[in-house]
Structures are given as structure tokens and as C-alpha cells.
Amino acid sequence: MIGIKQIASYVPAGRIDNIARAESLGSTPEQVSERIGFRQLARMESGQGTLDLAAQALAQLLHDTGLDPQAIDALVVVSQNPDRSIPHLSAELHGRAGLSTSCACFDLGLGCSGYVYGLSVLAAFMQANGMKRGVLVTADPYSRIVDPEDKATALIFGDAATATLLDDTPLYTMGRFTFGTQGGDADKIASNDGVLFMNGRAVFNFAATKVSANIRETVTANALEMHHIDRFVLHQGSRYIVETIADRLQVDRRKVPFMASEYGNTVSSSIPLMLTEMMPAPGHERILLCGFGLGLSWASTVIQRKE
Numbered sequence: 001m002i003g004i005k006q007i008a009s010y011v012p013a014g015r016i017d018n019i020a021r022a023e024s025l026g027s028t029p030e031q032v033s034e035r036i037g038f039r040q041l042a043r044m045e046s047g048q049g050t051l052d053l054a055a056q057a058l059a060q061l062l063h064d065t066g067l068d069p070q071a072i073d074a075l076v077v078v079s080q081n082p083d084r085s086i087p088h089l090s091a092e093l094h095g096r097a098g099l100s101t102s103c104a105c106f107d108l109g110l111g112c113s114g115y116v117y118g119l120s121v122l123a124a125f126m127q128a129n130g131m132k133r134g135v136l137v138t139a140d141p142y143s144r145i146v147d148p149e150d151k152a153t154a155l156i157f158g159d160a161a162t163a164t165l166l167d168d169t170p171l172y173t174m175g176r177f178t179f180g181t182q183g184g185d186a187d188k189i190a191s192n193d194g195v196l197f198m199n200g201r202a203v204f205n206f207a208a209t210k211v212s213a214n215i216r217e218t219v220t221a222n223a224l225e226m227h228h229i230d231r232f233v234l235h236q237g238s239r240y241i242v243e244t245i246a247d248r249l250q251v252d253r254r255k256v257p258f259m260a261s262e263y264g265n266t267v268s269s270s271i272p273l274m275l276t277e278m279m280p281a282p283g284h285e286r287i288l289l290c291g292f293g294l295g296l297s298w299a300s301t302v303i304q305r306k307e
Contacts, residue, residue, distance in 0.1 A: 002123040002134075003170025004303060007276045008061035009162045010053060011263050014043040018155050025151045032155060033261075037239025041264035042158040044141055049083040053161035054139035055096045061135065061163035062097070069097050073131035074104040076122045078114035078138045078268045080191075080294075081145065082107070093137065104129075111189070112235045112293025113179075114138065114268035115162075116301055119289075120177045122166055136164040138268040145196045152200050156238065158264025162272035171279065172287075175222040175302040178214060182206065182296040189294045203293070207241045211292045212248040218288060218300040226251060229302070230284050235291045236260035236270040267293075 018038055019029045033039060044053060054077060062069060075090050082089040090105035099105075104125070110117050118136045126134045142157035185206065188199040211234070219226055232255055234242050239258045246256035259274050260266070266273060271289055278284045285305045292298040 001170070001173055002126050002166050002168055003173040004119070005165040005167045005170050006061065006065055007162060007164045007272050007279065008057055008064050009160065009269070009273050009276050010056035010060060011042050011160045011273070012044045012048070012053070014045055016041040016043055022155070025149070025154055027151060027155060035238065035240045036155050037258055037261055038156060038158070038264045039261050042160055042266070043143055044159045050079055050081055050139050050141055051083050051089060051092050051096065053141060053159065054089065054093050054137050057139065057161035057163040058093060058097050058135065058137055061165055065165060067133070067165065070100045072099050072103050072133050072135055074122060074126055074134035075099060076106060076108060076118055076134070076136050078108045078110055078118045078136070079140045080109050080111055081140050081142065110297070111140065111267050111295065112237065112270070113291035113295065113297045113299040115271045116177070116289050116291040116299035117179070118268070119164070119166070119174060119301065120299070123174060126166065132168050134166045136166065138162045138272060140267040140269065142196060142267060145191050145194060147195050152198050153196050156265045158260070158266050160263060160266040160269040160273060162269045162276070164272055170306065172303040172305055175304065176218070177299065177301045178218045178221055179299045180210065180214060180297065182210065185296045188296060203237070203296070204241060206296050207237060207292055208244050208248060211290060211298055212245050214298050214300055215245070215249060215288060215290055218290070218302065222302045224286075224302065228286060229288045230255070230286050231278060232256040232288045232290070233271055233274050233278070235293060236265055236274070237293060238265070
């Protein structure tokens, strides 16, 4: 069975201090810390691009695992903000990393639900085609499209990239997936003329209602009960969103952690960034993953450590 073997990440060293600039954006340091939750935002360096972020994450994965780049059968990149629309970002990353010419490459144009969608798509693609090793990369620097004067978005999004190795001898197996789309509200998060717009209230209401229901559905689909889940790893939309979902689920907030205060909402990278810290630690045998946002869309699954 194809599952998650290892995850590597790249978070740029540059930071924007949200506490220092809170008042200039119509907020307060207290609101930033307690509700938005992002005290700092990671920022890629001047001259860096989406390909650079993705290449750093993939290089770290290859270093950590000792995997020969020629042994990768498939490469999928999740991004909505590539450096250019043609060629596809995964092909550029393939060339940068020196992967085999027999390696399949394609992109997924998804946002905050993209990591969970990507896990399902890549695992199914590998199983259908008899592949042993695939890599799922997330790299979506929203800093390229955020208006620095827009309170609704300027205090939220950070830059990062991750690379997840899927293979047939995994550390974590993946259970049943659930998905959903509320396309009638797709314009609640949109890039208009290259500038990000987000209706924060509508997105919060969506997350508070649809996401908590989807999490319960996913637990049931995997023949489990809520108390069987060790950690709920949710997309890090904001501290308030994560804590509200935890409360609606009537789950101890310690089981639904908010971990992105020092780098921000990194879109499709938020869930795998959390997993890089959780997977090596004890007490995380069964983890529910839930990504939600742009689309408006959502996707969840349960991963379980192999005995």
C-alpha cells in the first residue's frame, strides 16, 4: 500500500513582524496574537521564485532520505502561483533536480485543500501505474499577490514549501478520503488582476460549519470515533478558525494544535509543515488531516502509523 514515508520542508529565513505593524493595518498586537495568530510571516528573499522554494524542499527531502533522484517515479506539484504558466512547474522542478526521464510530472492548481487532495491523487496514480516512489511538493507563495495594505490578507499569508515522499514501505498509511466543494462561493477568495481578495467573514463561516461536519464524516468513513484520533491537523487559516473548529467538535484544543504563529498561513504547505514536527514524535499514531479554503473546497483523511 502506498503511504507517507517522510516529509521535508523549506521555510525562508526572512520574517515580517505582524506585531510591529498591527496598528498600521487597523489591528492591535492582541488581535494579531490571540485571533489571527500569526506573530510573524515567512517571506522568500528578493529574487527567489516558486521554483526556488520547491527545489529547496525537494533537495532537503533527497538529503534526508538519501534517495537517488533517478528512483522517483512521479512528481506532483501543488501551486497556484508558479513563476510562469508555461511550462508546468513540476517539469521545471524535474529538470532542476535531475530526475529520470521516465518520471511522470504534473501540477495541481489547488490552494489550502491541495495537500490532502494531492495525497489522494498521487497515491491513486502510483497504484494504478505500478509505481513505488512518488513525491508531492507544495509551494504557493501568496506574498506575490497580497496587497501589503490590505488588512484582510496582509497579516495572514507566509511563504514556504514542502516535499512528501510516498512509497510502498510507508511510515504512515492513508485511510478513506472525503472531499467537497462549494463553488457558488468561489469568489470569496480570488485573485483579481493579480491581487488577492478574501472575504474573511464568509471564509470563517464556511470553515466553522462545513469543516467541522466534514471532519466528523471522515472519522465515520474510517470506521472510527472522535476519541480514536490522537491529533487533528487542520489547515492553519488562523488561530481563531482552528480553535473554533476544535470547540465545535468538542475536542480538547491541545489535540487540535495551532502551530503556525512564527511563519503564517502557508496555504497547501500548512499541513505538511505540521506533520514534519509530529511524525517523529511519540503519541501520534492516528492523525486526521483536513485542508480547506480556496474554491471553496475541503478534503480530509486519516493517516495511521504502521506497527
